[in-house]
Amino acid sequence: MKTNQKKAWLFLAPTIIFVTLFSIYPILRAFGMSFQSGSLIDLTWTGFNNYKYIFSDPDFWLALKNTLLYAVISVPVGLAISIMLAWIIFDKVKHQSLFETTFFMPYVTSTIAIGIVFRYIFNGDYGMLNFLLRNLHMPAPDWIDDPAMSLTTIIIFGIWSSLAFNIVILMGALRNIDPNYYTIADMYGASGKDKFWRITMPQLVPTIAFLLTMNIIGAFKIYTSVYALFNGQAGVGNSGTTAVFYIYNKFQTVGTPGVAMAATVVLFLIILFATFLQRKMMKKIGEN
Amino acid sequence: MKLSKKLATAFAVCLALAGTAACSNGEKSSSSSSSSSAKITKVKKNTNIVFWHGMTGVQQDTLKELTKEFEKDNPKIKVKLENQGQYSDLQAKINSTLQSPNNLPTITQAYPDWLHTAAKNKMLVDMTPYINSKEVGWGSSEASDIKTALLDGAKIEGTQYGIPFNKSIETLTYNADLFKKYGIKKAPTTMEELKKDAQTIYEKSNHKVVGAGFDSLSNYYTLGMKNEGVNFSSKIDFAGSTSKKVINYYADGIKAGYFRVAGSEHYLSGPFANQKVAMFIGTSAGEGFVKQGVGDKFTYDVAPRPGKYTMSQGTDIYMFSHASAEQKSAAFMYIKFLVSKASQLKWANATGYIPVNNAAADSAEYKDNKKIKLPAKLEDAMTNLYSVPVVKNAGAAYGQLNPIMQNILAAAQKKQNVNNAINSGKSKFDAAWKQ
Numbered sequence: 001m002k003t004n005q006k007k008a009w010l011f012l013a014p015t016i017i018f019v020t021l022f023s024i025y026p027i028l029r030a031f032g033m034s035f036q037s038g039s040l041i042d043l044t045w046t047g048f049n050n051y052k053y054i055f056s057d058p059d060f061w062l063a064l065k066n067t068l069l070y071a072v073i074s075v076p077v078g079l080a081i082s083i084m085l086a087w088i089i090f091d092k093v094k095h096q097s098l099f100e101t102t103f104f105m106p107y108v109t110s111t112i113a114i115g116i117v118f119r120y121i122f123n124g125d126y127g128m129l130n131f132l133l134r135n136l137h138m139p140a141p142d143w144i145d146d147p148a149m150s151l152t153t154i155i156i157f158g159i160w161s162s163l164a165f166n167i168v169i170l171m172g173a174l175r176n177i178d179p180n181y182y183t184i185a186d187m188y189g190a191s192g193k194d195k196f197w198r199i200t201m202p203q204l205v206p207t208i209a210f211l212l213t214m215n216i217i218g219a220f221k222i223y224t225s226v227y228a229l230f231n232g233q234a235g236v237g238n239s240g241t242t243a244v245f246y247i248y249n250k251f252q253t254v255g256t257p258g259v260a261m262a263a264t265v266v267l268f269l270i271i272l273f274a275t276f277l278q279r280k281m282m283k284k285i286g287e288n
Numbered sequence: 289m290k291l292s293k294k295l296a297t298a299f300a301v302c303l304a305l306a307g308t309a310a311c312s313n314g315e316k317s318s319s320s321s322s323s324s325s326a327k328i329t330k331v332k333k334n335t336n337i338v339f340w341h342g343m344t345g346v347q348q349d350t351l352k353e354l355t356k357e358f359e360k361d362n363p364k365i366k367v368k369l370e371n372q373g374q375y376s377d378l379q380a381k382i383n384s385t386l387q388s389p390n391n392l393p394t395i396t397q398a399y400p401d402w403l404h405t406a407a408k409n410k411m412l413v414d415m416t417p418y419i420n421s422k423e424v425g426w427g428s429s430e431a432s433d434i435k436t437a438l439l440d441g442a443k444i445e446g447t448q449y450g451i452p453f454n455k456s457i458e459t460l461t462y463n464a465d466l467f468k469k470y471g472i473k474k475a476p477t478t479m480e481e482l483k484k485d486a487q488t489i490y491e492k493s494n495h496k497v498v499g500a501g502f503d504s505l506s507n508y509y510t511l512g513m514k515n516e517g518v519n520f521s522s523k524i525d526f527a528g529s530t531s532k533k534v535i536n537y538y539a540d541g542i543k544a545g546y547f548r549v550a551g552s553e554h555y556l557s558g559p560f561a562n563q564k565v566a567m568f569i570g571t572s573a574g575e576g577f578v579k580q581g582v583g584d585k586f587t588y589d590v591a592p593r594p595g596k597y598t599m600s601q602g603t604d605i606y607m608f609s610h611a612s613a614e615q616k617s618a619a620f621m622y623i624k625f626l627v628s629k630a631s632q633l634k635w636a637n638a639t640g641y642i643p644v645n646n647a648a649a650d651s652a653e654y655k656d657n658k659k660i661k662l663p664a665k666l667e668d669a670m671t672n673l674y675s676v677p678v679v680k681n682a683g684a685a686y687g688q689l690n691p692i693m694q695n696i697l698a699a700a701q702k703k704q705n706v707n708n709a710i711n712s713g714k715s716k717f718d719a720a721w722k723q
Contacts, residue, residue, distance in 0.1 A: 038405070039383075039386070039405035040383065040384070040386060040387045041386050041387050041405060041406070041409050041411070042405060042408070042409055053719075053722070053723060056719070057716075057719050058712060058715055058716055058719070059716060059719070119552075144551070144552050145551035145552055145698075146698060146701075146702075147694070147695055147698045148698075230552050231552045231553070231554060232374065232376070232554075233552065233554075233691075234691075235552075236551055236552055236691075236694045236695075236698060237691045237692070237693075237694035237695035237698055238691035238694075238695075239695070239698075250723075251383075251384075252379070252380030252383055252384060253376060253379060253380060253383075253684075253687070254684045254687075254720075254723065255383050255402075255405065255684075256723050259723055
């Protein structure tokens with residue numbers, strides 16, 4: 001037995017080394033740096049000052065608010081639309097693989113490239129979206145250059161770009177459902193609605209739980225799409241700033257890594273808490 | 289057993305590698321600090337130097353041409369140009385590389401405030417001995433013929449760490465055809481005239497053409513305050529009466545429609561070329577882009593920025609102290625070549641940057657350049673230069689002005705009262721100074 005255990009350490013060694021070096025050490029270092037001030041090359045101990053600073057910085061609160069709103073709105077809406085689309089493709093559409101491929105395409109395209117295209121679609125003066133809206137006699141807001149619209153624009157873009165990955169995973173899950181369930185349900189004369197809510201949805205719960213976790217974590221880390229949509233800025237007047245944008249800006253541009261790391265620690269705790277809550281919730285749903 | 293042995297060996301090798309990496313790092317960084325005080329040597333053997341820059345388009349092409357010329361004259365020196373993207377990307381790259389000095393380039397473009405901490409930590413080379421050297425430099429700073437104001441602007445806390453290279457000022461670019469059409473005789477010289485002319489254009493064009501706009505809102509505010517006699521510092525009361533006067537000048541124009549902002553496009557040269565705005569205030573280095581955009585559609589012209597002061601902006605070249613003595617000499621020879629009369633002439637004529645060299649700026653070849661409009665107006669445009677002081681957090685506060693002003697002007701655009709936006713701007717502005 002004992003020799004076995006020693007061997008196990010050896011097998012684990014590569015992973016342990018890499019995880020320690022590239023995951024655990026950075027987390028500890030970030031935690032340590034959040035109590036230091038000055039630039040990277042000359043850090044000094046400063047206690048809780050960085051935390052005091054971020055909690056009194058209106059930009060930090062705006063970043064947190066935007067990030068939370070983005071996660072809370074874009075993830076459930078995106079997931080609901082994904083389930084709907086996946087179900088339609090799976091249940092009602094011929095040439096499934098063609099649609100599946102089409103829907104997956106955004107996932108393999110660079111976010112920056114898509115963002116630039118969306119910047120033109122959303123443009124207030126000559127954008128395609130506003131052209132359509134005006135033709136339908138609907139209000140055509142300035143999606144990009146009006147600070148009040150920034151978050152809405154980011155959320156729409158976020159929902160759209162989350163569809164690709166979600167749909168493909170959900171299609172896989174739908175195919176894994178035993179067709180016999182449906183055959184038996186048909187024999188007893190179940191309606192389409194019954195079949196969806198009583199067979200499909202319960203079978204999808206583990207997949208949805210997985211997607212929810214991935215999407216929420218991804219939503220908290222949103223950066224690239226904002227960068228691309230607003231041409232390198234966090235929206236006009238930094239109105240679309242997010243937690244990661246705040247961290248990047250403080251670390252790289254302003255040159256106060258301590259402040260950036262304090263924000264990182266706060267964001268880390270929020271994600272940890274959100275993930276914990278969500279796992280509890282999904283466990284409850286799974287039990288029912 | 290065999291497998292476990294192999295794994296153990298691999299593990300040991302891993303550890304050893306990690307160890308050596310750490311060791312070599314330590315050794316090199318200690319040697320680099322000692323070499324910073326080495327004597328200036330001639331370049332005798334083949335030397336490679338690396339230059340980080342943020343130049344694009346015609347600017348980058350011209351830089352490449354100049355570098356080729358230099359390498360032809362100095363066959364022993366190879367200059368590797370490395371584009372790091374926009375200025376903000378370049379700044380971020382320098383910031384994150386400062387902690388592993390061996391990965392820094394030999395020289396880089398930078399604003400002095402980016403390198404404040406690097407200078408404090410003795411990671412930059414003091415250029416004075418090189419300037420005064422008769423072998424690689426000019427013998428003295430007067431002999432360099434670089435404009436004194438620009439040379440002073442490249443100092444960090446009194447030490448000459450940088451040599452000015454690509455310098456620009458803010459100028460007014462206007463649509464001369466539209467001016468003629470709406471009866472405006474000459475370009476505005478004061479902010480009052482700017483407002484009046486902008487109103488005239490907006491009214492007479494039946495609200496089709498916006499009068500004017502400013503590319504950089506940070507510059508707008510900083511110079512607006514300077515014109516009111518207030519220097520850029522942490523003492524500025526953003527919600528004070530002078531500040532409000534400066535802000536409202538622009539906000540009122542936006543409410544009434546005769547002013548506009550660049551928004552997420554960052555520059556007004558696009559709307560200007562499409563005749564959506566009749567004039568704008570922006571960097572002189574943008575003239576290449578204006579010329580390209582305007583084409584034959586109409587005649588544009590350049591005038592000094594209205595108001596007393598204009599912004600002196602653009603980067604200098606700084607050298608890092610980790611390089612070898614030969615590399616430093618080679619790099620300085622390259623810098624000397626870049627700011628020479630001939631190079632600056634070529635550079636300024638192609639890009640719209642201003643020549644840093646007196647002889648180039650005064651030469652007929654520059655002044656009579658008909659391809660771009662700036663040279664003829666340069667002398668008048670440069671009478672009162674201002675730049676953001678190099679003190680802690682000044683750069684961050686100056687950068688923060690842009691989003692703050694955007695928020696205020698966005699409120700103005702919706703015809704809302706701007707006081708709320710000014711008050712929240714004040715707390716952001718003050719927070720930027722305090723980090």
